Amino acid sequence: MKLSRFLVFIAVATVVLMTCLVSQGQDKRKVIIDQDAAGPAGTDQQAILLLIQSRQTEVLGITVVTGDAWLTEEVAHTLRMLELIGRTDIPVVPGAEYPLVRTKEETEQWEQRYGSVGWLGAWTPRVYHAPRELGAMPEGLPTTKPADEDAAHFLIRMVHNYPHEVTIYEGGPMTNLALAISIDPEFASLAMELVFMGASLSPQTDDPEFTNTPRREFNLWFDPEAAHIVLRAPWKKIICTPVDISVKTRMTNELIDKIKTGNTPSAQYIGKYARLHGSYNYLWDELASVAWLDPSLITKKENLYMDVNVSRGPGYGDTLTWSDQDKPKGKVQPVEVQVDLDTDKFYKLFVDLLTAPTPQPGMPGKR
């Protein structure tokens, strides 16, 4: 008798424990980070870190694309960052090495006709090296390996595994997403939403990158055809962090010093490798990450329809937008565009997340 009661107790306790574990898993917000993951530190790695550091999230994987740097070195920087924070369980999945149509050679010819472009990512002459070479790796070489799958198929597999549950965070050119959509037309509608840093409308700034070309933004510009495919796809929701709001943020030595006081692996990684370059150190991708984690820091937003100029003239790769009144008849999608933010709240969350202990897989979620 006593034994059977004990067995019932064990059975009930097991069910309760399993229910807790399942509900904890369900509480977490599933996200795949697609990123042109240059490094170490910098906007690309910091944006990835912020999403991993939050106890709200379950990062299903990091898919990588050429953009700020070449694919091969970006994969190496990401693997090494995950080693340093002890999260090698997160798969790093290599994607596209080249944009769909744009080439370096044609871009150089375009610049001769229409003027030079300030930031060309991996193709920028002062940082250029061959595609499969690693640039400087001050943080050391990784010993872990990337996933044995390509980004597009990984993205497709995940939205089928968890239909309508996965947020696609895009911090780079949209090549991998365009490939996923081209292979599986259901991809966009099976995701929960698309959140991306990109586009430029009318930024209020004296930054020479934007004063004469306010509609040119690197992520959309580097692979215009991919962005065109992605922005026309049937997403349930699209949220955009454009240059216009990015330029209201700054990485400063004061912020780096605050993070350095943290004794956690993430804080030490930023403290060791974050550097300021020139006069403008916007927190581009980081804002897209933190605003997704806490939408209340966005104090103003607007709805626009968005696409990219894919004609091969002077406006090739520029952001196109419309309102409800003047949008074209074709299937353009509405985009929630962030306009203004509470900067103090943003900087506080930024420091809090980067100095926090790194959550381990299976830890309970927290909103």
Ligand SMILES: [Ca+2]
């Ligand atoms: Ca990026």
